Amino acid sequence: MTSATATSAPPNAGPVRQTAAAASTTDLSGSPLRVALLGCGVVGSEVARLLTEQAVDLRARVGRPLELVGIAVRRPNRSRPGIDPALFTTDAASLVTRPDVDLVIEVIGGIEPARSLILAALANGASVVTANKALLAEDGATLFTAAEQAKADLYFEAAVAGAIPIIRPLRESLVGDEITSVIGIVNGTTNFILDKMDTDGAGFAETLAEAQELGYAEADPTADVEGFDAAAKAAILASLAFHTRVTAADVYREGISEVSSSDISSAKAIGCVVKLLALCQLSDPSTSGRDRSVSVRVHPAMIPRSHPLAGVGGAYNAIFVESRSAGRLMFYGPGAGGSPTASAVLGDLVTVARNRVRGAVGPGESSYAARPVAAIGSVTTRYHLSLEVADVAGVLARIAQVFAEHDVSIQTVRQNGRGAEASLVIVTHRATDAALSATVASLHELDVVRDVTSVMRVEGE
């Protein structure tokens, strides 16, 4: 099975048993567990480095040594200081099906070949640790089913919010409780941009450019800025929190590219800050038991500055969880980066290795509740609207009438300026997205409304 290609060293050739060498200096109990690593970018190279550097502690924590036996890469000849070149192979398929591999770490990312490799590893009896949010959000069910059939572990703490321990708290610590809401700032790039816009008063485009220069945003920022990354994480969080299957396609998604500096200052005017939120919520308890639906959405929203999530600055992540018995919890930390992500991967690696030593597996998928995902139109929240209006008698009455016709209740109205500069800022009570959209459509048709300049949800009451 070790049919290495011509361009790679045979996985089991040369001085590859890094930990065995270190282990020989102290008491060694048990044969090593063999680890295959798929991918050697920022996270993978840090994982490889720590596997060597922390070998003594990792062995003590697992009860047996961890031996890195191969690293699948696309370019084996690229210089990767501190990692034994003999470990590299381009033949990932052969690496994951080596009969002696116990544990496979997947940090390639993306759908293929990651999915095929994980499935092959599980079929080969190996336990898998992955940081692959996109794959889990698109096709987690296939992976979980394969793990269950193979009686192997599939762990993925690194897939959501980097080093912040959130997967175990949701899967295990809170598993005796009823989680009702998970609201996260789970994308550091967009949080950095919005934080900068809030602090500097700058617009989106120039702040994005600055973030790109500083390395906080990719050259193609679409996955972050348009909310795809956050939506994948939201799907994973919602699945765990509500014991159901939610995929990326189920997640309503709006990015931050339409957020303007005037949205930010409007938020300030009502004591709020704009954040890109991943919101996973169980529907109102008045609908009973299993029939309660979930809403899962990613969009910019205004939240009160007093909310615990409001103070999460820069590239940090945080996840705010509400449950029936535990109440309100928050988890905060670095949401990305090589070292934090490697920490999460290694925490999972030690856990699945311990399970293997004990002949056990950890918790699998829990999707028994099989809850419907609510259409965005039926989801309720509060809204902030800015309108440019004609400064004539009766304008407020006509606008209020439009809201009333659509059953959207107004909480506050403020008029700014006079004459041609007149604008109205309206904050609503909770209303459905459908009702609000219909209201906005009707407002556009009113001759006294010159423009609806901003519509943004208000969360975290």
Place this chain on the structure above:
Amino acid sequence: MTSATATSAPPNAGPVRQTAAAASTTDLSGSPLRVALLGCGVVGSEVARLLTEQAVDLRARVGRPLELVGIAVRRPNRSRPGIDPALFTTDAASLVTRPDVDLVIEVIGGIEPARSLILAALANGASVVTANKALLAEDGATLFTAAEQAKADLYFEAAVAGAIPIIRPLRESLVGDEITSVIGIVNGTTNFILDKMDTDGAGFAETLAEAQELGYAEADPTADVEGFDAAAKAAILASLAFHTRVTAADVYREGISEVSSSDISSAKAIGCVVKLLALCQLSDPSTSGRDRSVSVRVHPAMIPRSHPLAGVGGAYNAIFVESRSAGRLMFYGPGAGGSPTASAVLGDLVTVARNRVRGAVGPGESSYAARPVAAIGSVTTRYHLSLEVADVAGVLARIAQVFAEHDVSIQTVRQNGRGAEASLVIVTHRATDAALSATVASLHELDVVRDVTSVMRVEGE
């Protein structure tokens, strides 16, 4: 083994199979796991209530029904609405050794009879969930060893910081990382009192009285106010974070009864707030590997208002963790109360029940590092001192000389008032506790120092 006493109903008499009744309405796979509950106070009664109310969900999450078969109490005839009276027994020893009991929940608290009952339950092959911080901190090693020998689980998420998931993050999520510091606000009573003193400017005694009236402090507040409760939690956190054994007796402890309103205002003057902190820290990395000692202490300290822990108000708890790869993490939530603690207990119960269904056990004790606990005298931190001094020429020089003689470097000095009211506020750089104590002793001997009115540590730089 079911030798119930005359005052209690036989544990297996009457309609005790609460979940079996609920389960009969849906598909039932597998025979029930039998649960014994020790204690039925605020937490125990909430656990019993939720076991019934959430039976359908708990069964789905475990894979088998959970059946509450007995509750050990001292007063079986006391009214406990919503709980089947047939479940009560005063014979706890017989309950935990019933051959059909799979899982035992201990929420009695204190050392005995809790320890004997847990050991008997483990010897009987049952897995145990406990919220007993005092017992774990005093004699955790005995319990962990018994669990290991019995190949049974011992879980204790509820023992530290109520519903905040912190045990799994330390034992599992961060187990591939090197944790260097755990700083917690882990006692809600003292945090409530200090928060009130900060907000209202009131003294300790009157604020304690107010907290007692509001139910935030016990009639005998010693365990909270003098830091015993926080010290037990610190011992547990340090043991987990550093893979070593730390007992309550190893923890240096000062309570908050000596904190004055002038300490609070002194803290404000330097941009700080006073908190009772549980500090668990790994010694400086310049000392290598296994020889690194740990310091574990509980005392009031000033921390900058910009520190994430500074904003933790009222009876909330939070734990701030620093590790080499993951960086800075914070966990925040309600630290006590019946419902939050019951949430943590049930999360553990589902986990150990799942393990039992799979024939597995979770992680046991990890104490391989066997680190020495540093004596308080050798622990370094910064200090804030207030001195009443004679307003004469050369006073600062003489005082500075005393600091220099003891190798304590001064960061800032501020003189307040003149004449008989003159006072000095000094903040030091890092110094050992021993050096600082010697400095204070020498200051008392100086004729120009009328009094040393306050000495407090400054943490969280």
